[in-house]
Amino acid sequence: MRSLRVFAPVLAIVLAASACSAIGGDDDGPGEGTASGHVSKRVVLVTHESFVLPEELQKKFEKDTGYQLETRASGDAGALTNKLVLTKDNPLGDVAFGVDNTFASRALDEGVFAPYAAKLPAGADQLLVAGDDDQALTPVDKASVCVNVDDTWFAEHDVAPPTGLDDLVKPAYRDLFVAPGAATSSPGMAFLLATIAKYGDDWPDYWTKLMDNGTKLDAGWSDAYEVDFTQGGGKGDRPIVLSYDSSPAFTVGDDGTSTTSALLDTCFRQVEYAGVLKGADNPDGARALVDFLLSPEVQAALPDSMYVFPVDPSVQLPADWASYAKQPTDPWQVDPADIAAHRDDWLREWSDLTSR
Amino acid sequence: MRRILTLVGLAAVPLAVLGVFFVLPVSGMLSEGFWVDGHFDPGAVAEVLTRPRTLRVIWFTVWSASAGTAVAVLLGVPAAHLLHRRRFPGRGVLRAVLLVPFVLPTVVVGVAFRELIGEAGPLGFLGLDGSAAAIVAGLAFFNVAVVIRAVGAAWESLDPRPAEAAAALGAGPAYVFRTVTLPALRPAIVSAASVVFLFCATAFGVVLTLGGLRYSSVETEIYLLTTNLLDLQAAAALSVVQLVAITALLFVTSRLRAVADPSLARTTARPPRVSRRDWPSLLVTALVGVLVGLPIAALVVGSLQVGDGWGTGNYRALTTVGSRDALLVPVTDALVTSLRTAVDATWMSLSLGLAVAVIVTRRSHTRAERRTRGLVDGLFMLPLGVSAVTLGFGFLITLDRPPLDLRDSVLLVPIAQALVALPLVVRTLAPALAGVDDRQRQAAASLGAGPLRAFATVDLPVLWKPLVAAAGFAFAVSLGEFGATSFLARDEHPTMPIVIFHLIGHPGAMNYGMALAASVVLAATTAAVMLAVERLRVPSLGAF
Numbered sequence: 001m002r003s004l005r006v007f008a009p010v011l012a013i014v015l016a017a018s019a020c021s022a023i024g025g026d027d028d029g030p031g032e033g034t035a036s037g038h039v040s041k042r043v044v045l046v047t048h049e050s051f052v053l054p055e056e057l058q059k060k061f062e063k064d065t066g067y068q069l070e071t072r073a074s075g076d077a078g079a080l081t082n083k084l085v086l087t088k089d090n091p092l093g094d095v096a097f098g099v100d101n102t103f104a105s106r107a108l109d110e111g112v113f114a115p116y117a118a119k120l121p122a123g124a125d126q127l128l129v130a131g132d133d134d135q136a137l138t139p140v141d142k143a144s145v146c147v148n149v150d151d152t153w154f155a156e157h158d159v160a161p162p163t164g165l166d167d168l169v170k171p172a173y174r175d176l177f178v179a180p181g182a183a184t185s186s187p188g189m190a191f192l193l194a195t196i197a198k199y200g201d202d203w204p205d206y207w208t209k210l211m212d213n214g215t216k217l218d219a220g221w222s223d224a225y226e227v228d229f230t231q232g233g234g235k236g237d238r239p240i241v242l243s244y245d246s247s248p249a250f251t252v253g254d255d256g257t258s259t260t261s262a263l264l265d266t267c268f269r270q271v272e273y274a275g276v277l278k279g280a281d282n283p284d285g286a287r288a289l290v291d292f293l294l295s296p297e298v299q300a301a302l303p304d305s306m307y308v309f310p311v312d313p314s315v316q317l318p319a320d321w322a323s324y325a326k327q328p329t330d331p332w333q334v335d336p337a338d339i340a341a342h343r344d345d346w347l348r349e350w351s352d353l354t355s356r
Numbered sequence: 357m358r359r360i361l362t363l364v365g366l367a368a369v370p371l372a373v374l375g376v377f378f379v380l381p382v383s384g385m386l387s388e389g390f391w392v393d394g395h396f397d398p399g400a401v402a403e404v405l406t407r408p409r410t411l412r413v414i415w416f417t418v419w420s421a422s423a424g425t426a427v428a429v430l431l432g433v434p435a436a437h438l439l440h441r442r443r444f445p446g447r448g449v450l451r452a453v454l455l456v457p458f459v460l461p462t463v464v465v466g467v468a469f470r471e472l473i474g475e476a477g478p479l480g481f482l483g484l485d486g487s488a489a490a491i492v493a494g495l496a497f498f499n500v501a502v503v504i505r506a507v508g509a510a511w512e513s514l515d516p517r518p519a520e521a522a523a524a525l526g527a528g529p530a531y532v533f534r535t536v537t538l539p540a541l542r543p544a545i546v547s548a549a550s551v552v553f554l555f556c557a558t559a560f561g562v563v564l565t566l567g568g569l570r571y572s573s574v575e576t577e578i579y580l581l582t583t584n585l586l587d588l589q590a591a592a593a594l595s596v597v598q599l600v601a602i603t604a605l606l607f608v609t610s611r612l613r614a615v616a617d618p619s620l621a622r623t624t625a626r627p628p629r630v631s632r633r634d635w636p637s638l639l640v641t642a643l644v645g646v647l648v649g650l651p652i653a654a655l656v657v658g659s660l661q662v663g664d665g666w667g668t669g670n671y672r673a674l675t676t677v678g679s680r681d682a683l684l685v686p687v688t689d690a691l692v693t694s695l696r697t698a699v700d701a702t703w704m705s706l707s708l709g710l711a712v713a714v715i716v717t718r719r720s721h722t723r724a725e726r727r728t729r730g731l732v733d734g735l736f737m738l739p740l741g742v743s744a745v746t747l748g749f750g751f752l753i754t755l756d757r758p759p760l761d762l763r764d765s766v767l768l769v770p771i772a773q774a775l776v777a778l779p780l781v782v783r784t785l786a787p788a789l790a791g792v793d794d795r796q797r798q799a800a801a802s803l804g805a806g807p808l809r810a811f812a813t814v815d816l817p818v819l820w821k822p823l824v825a826a827a828g829f830a831f832a833v834s835l836g837e838f839g840a841t842s843f844l845a846r847d848e849h850p851t852m853p854i855v856i857f858h859l860i861g862h863p864g865a866m867n868y869g870m871a872l873a874a875s876v877v878l879a880a881t882t883a884a885v886m887l888a889v890e891r892l893r894v895p896s897l898g899a900f
């Protein structure tokens with residue numbers, strides 16, 4: 001009897017388990033096309049973990065072009081770029097999306113991408129990477145990393161919110177700022193670049209003051225925004241956070257107004273690119289996908305699915321975005337070639353400054 | 357000769373798997389660091405080791421892992437006494453619950469801890485956030501279960517009579533513990549401590565989330581060097597340091613693990629009821645409960661918060677894809693994927709683990725044979741000590757062309773998880789097999805039974821419970837595995853830890869709430885599996 005009592009749950013588990021194995025049950029997966037290549041030609045997209053393409057758009061692409069779309073997403077922009085570099089002799093897919101302007105030069109220098117001059121929407125051509133004469137990288141979206149403030153907190157505490165980078169080192173804002181780190185997150189890196197653009201060679205001095213003023217550094221955006229920021233899910237207690245220009249569109253309360261705003265003088269613009277991988281199995285499909293990412297439908301879906309702005313200025317933004325996601329007119333910029341040349345030194349120096 | 361051949365035959369499959377999915381990728385990544393533009397250049401790697409930052413990173417790793425281990429042992433040993441030598445209602449449930457942290461994904465634990473000790477959290481006044489103390493607490497949180505299990509198992513089977521005799525001769529409880537019990541437990545404690553040290557030294561998410569960037573361990577440094585700086589020489593240098601250190605540690609452990617003749621009869625007397633005299637272990641177990649319980653409680657409380665009020669909205673939202681389509685598939689789908697993947701990881705690690713356990717526990721006839729067995733044993737522990745990012749990138753650059761073009765394979769995730777669970781499986785099965793007296797097998801053989809028949813009649817009756825227990829551990833490990841999975845998982849079929857990671861990374865209060873709710877569901881699933889294992893009363897996990 002005793003062994004029966006032990007056996008019963010075990011047996012139940014075994015029975016339940018044998019009925020469902022990922023390998024056996026994976027009939028509906030996209031692996032189908034892989035095994036029998038003649039069913040339909042597939043396009044493999046390599047991208048980062050923030051990539052989201054709504055299902056109906058994916059279906060539309062497959063219907064319009066006859067290609068089957070397969071997405072491999074993992075890591076951030078940095079991990080993606082380095083993965084592409086490491087595998088350039090035998091690429092992971094046909095097309096890559098998500099290399100941004102802080103990593104673009106590394107990818108171009110390493111010859112990861114094949115030239116493809118996609119037809120850009122009017123106005124998007126100014127986002128091309130300087131020096132990318134073959135036009136291997138096609139701009140798809142843009143978003144700016146900006147310091148955000150919790151307006152309700154500043155109103156309640158009767159303090160004027162900061163307006164620019166200079167303010168963040170002032171005693172009035174002591175212990176109020178939280179940011180993701182440059183070494184561990186791409187917004188953190190963008191912020192470091194913004195300070196380098198503004199302060200030039202004096203940036204280490206600015207960062208020393210920033211740290212002395214009680215700035216808190218977290219590993220990633222979600223740690224900073226969701227746990228430490230006063231308007232995040234964890235209801236933290238720092239009312240100044242490093243986030244994006246689109247973030248205020250996500251803190252719209254019941255009364256229809258946003259409780260946060262982005263400081264537009266603190267922004268660094270990130271542009272995300274797509275490109276056909278050199279040595280792709282299906283270069284035609286890859287080019288079709290790059291074109292598709294620039295289509296009005298995908299461009300219109302970008303704000304809601306990836307929290308970024310389309311590169312096509314004629315696309316209509318969602319209502320909350322139109323009201324609360326203000327874009328900087330003149331964000332800080334650093335030449336991609338400059339970034340490629342100095343990024344490692346900057347990051348090392350930054351790490352030494354902040355990890356003391 | 358025939359014995360050696362059998363040994364080789366048994367070892368062939370596990371060794372091939374280890375070779376393809378561990379040795380090949382890791383050496384591929386290492387050679388990227390050692391060969392610069394086609395030239396062998398070890399000088400650059402050596403130079404990395406003299407950087408002040410490298411030394412600082414190694415030093416931090418050593419002392420934080422030592423501190424984490426010390427805390428886990430100091431809390432774990434008294435708790436093992438209460439949970440394995442005393443009887444009280446709810447003991448089984450408590451044992452199972454204390455095992456949950458060990459298999460929770462670090463993303464979840466990071467968030468839970470930060471909810472608790474963040475500046476605005478209920479324990480924010482302690483100022484722990486971003487401190488080394490938080491990292492040590494996090495390490496202890498994950499590993500105290502290992503100590504409880506390993507030491508508890510040894511304690512359970514300890515002959516109580518010497519201690520009783522000492523007490524009868526007038527020795528006080530503390531004196532008895534110090535002079536009789538502790539020496540007998542020492543091998544178990546030392547080996548548990550060395551495994552915990554290994555886990556602590558290679559912890560990744562804990563250091564990154566709880567350290568707030570002020571601290572870097574070897575593991576996080578390899579990650580940063582590889583994914584952010586593409587400084588493969590530096591990454592290779594640190595990986596080599598890690599491998600060397602772990603090999604040394606495994607060597608020391610295998611020496612310390614050597615115990616008296618395992619075929620000696622063990623007593624498992626029915627433990628006495630808990631009494632007032634047990635207050636020291638009661639007190640410490642309560643402390644363990646606080647350490648393990650608070651972060652989990654923080655998760656549960658957070659998951660029940662909807663807007664400014666309370667409710668189950670976050671749980672009901674698990675059937676959706678989150679606000680603004682944060683996910684491609686609902687969380688419930690991810691749970692199914694997780695369970696299915698875990699099934700595959702389980703059978704893979706069980707079959708490999710069984711072969712390895714048989715190899716390492718058969719009685720050796722020559723010194724060379726014993727050495728070989730020891731080598732095999734240590735070899736399969738090595739995956740514990742290699743950074744997931746090294747392994748992940750290694751997969752991409754080495755398994756990329758026929759006949760080993762596996763980058764697209766659906767098998768990759770379960771295989772990677774099976775390798776992660778393998779040491780645990782081996783360590784659960786090996787003690788049971790080692791306890792079988794070889795003379796029984798010889799007797800069976802002399803009565804005409806073939807090797808399979810002998811295995812079925814002699815080993816299997818002893819082995820089936822540990823097998824099911826090992827299956828449970830492997831299943832739970834697979835459910836919570838994040839590092840390798842995040843690297844290899846495919847977009848359309850994310851596992852629970854991946855989905856949780858996604859939800860936390862997407863703006864919107866609902867997504868955050870869903871992430872917490874999903875974490876609670878994952879923890880509860882794990883606890884259920886552990887509870888089933890607990891019913892089997894297999895004294896294992898961490899019996900390294």
